[in-house]
């Protein structure tokens with residue numbers, strides 16, 4: 001009998017796993033993916049829209065493309081996951097959908113509204129693609145003053161992204177010969193810019209930022225915004241002309257409503273190698289999960305980890321119900337490894353390489369920025385879009 005595999009969320013993790021499953025399972029098995037959005041746009045594209053390499057219109061890829069691959073796409077909002085009857089309820093579909101296997105890849109919700117005074121005219125959410133074209137315009141029209149990049153809280157996805165935006169903004173205002181009239185300030189609530197990483201990447205990153213005269217303000221947790229001032233929990237008050245906010249992240253409300261998030265936690269707890277949840281036949285991957293490495297470090301919220309986790313879950317489902325190709329004919333355990341290319345302006349990118357399950361403790365290395373890594377970053381996006389959609 002054919003099985004029904006339902007994937008919730010057509011982002012990084014959901015697209016990766018649905019494609020692997022469809023390629024490796026015969027058509028007696030159904031692969032269904034549900035998303036409230038009807039397009040996919042990779043998070044890193046925000047930075048390329050900011051630096052002018054890309055435009056919003058040609059960055060969104062329609063999810064209906066999945067249909068030509070034999071993956072059923074349902075454009076709807078998931079309102080309930082019933083773990084007992086194994087059914088999914090949606091906002092518009094009258095019928096509930098039954099699943100044999102469920103993969104939750106709903107990502108993280110984000111909001112800047114938790115901070116009083118985040119106004120639309122000169123405050124921008126770096127993580128909302130729609131607000132980037134206006135941010136770019138605003139930066140290019142600023143004659144003099146201060147651009148404040150503010151990390152509002154932890155965890156947030158792609159830990160290097162705020163610093164990438166600092167390098168990009170630095171370069172943008174250098175290009176228009178206004179760098180000596182505009183400060184670039186970056187505020188973060190922790191002591192180190194990348195608290196999930198060790199000494200080497202932090203020292204190197206601080207060195208690189210300082211070299212570009214980007215001002216760092218550690219231990220600054222934003223409390224409120226009024227007029228053109230930022231007030232922090234440590235009592236500091238700072239002026240700004242343009243605010244680039246990295247929003248608060250929280251789990252999609254449907255998870256709490258459906259009992260998938262434990263009372264004591266915020267995110268879905270999973271087995272760190274298999275991504276199984278405490279519910280039978282339900283896996284969770286990507287930003288919705290929390291995998292603690294130790295008291296202070298968890299696996300960062302990043303697409304590359306969602307992808308590694310997708311591969312592991314796919315291998316388990318395939319081995320349970322199908323005849324796998326060579327690549328998936330054994331169970332792949334999520335190994336905690338990942339990498340990301342960090343934009344540093346001037347057509348260059350660094351490489352951050354991580355191994356979170358290393359038996360001697362987590363290892364993270366930041367490699368020297370180069371044109372080669374920038375090209376690899378471009379390919380990283382291109383290849384995935386081509387393969388998934």
Ligand SMILES: Cc1cc2nc3c(=O)[nH]c(=O)nc-3n(C[C@H](O)[C@H](O)[C@H](O)COP(=O)(O)OP(=O)(O)OC[C@H]3O[C@@H](n4cnc5c(N)ncnc54)[C@H](O)[C@@H]3O)c2cc1C
Pocket residue numbers: 008009010011012013014034035036037042043044045046047076077078079105106107108126127157158161252254285286287288301302303304305306339340341
């Ligand atoms: C500026 C920026 C730069 C980044 N750069 C990188 C990078 O270089 N490398 C990297 O690895 N990662 C990067 N990331 C992080 C990466 O984008 C995320 O970590 C990744 O998308 C997480 O994948 P996911 O599948 O868990 O969730 P997502 O990709 O966020 O997908 C979740 C999906 O679920 C859908 N959804 C949520 N709730 C519901 C609901 N109730 N009903 C229906 N659908 C719902 C959403 O619409 C969404 O499409 C970056 C992110 C940003 C913002």
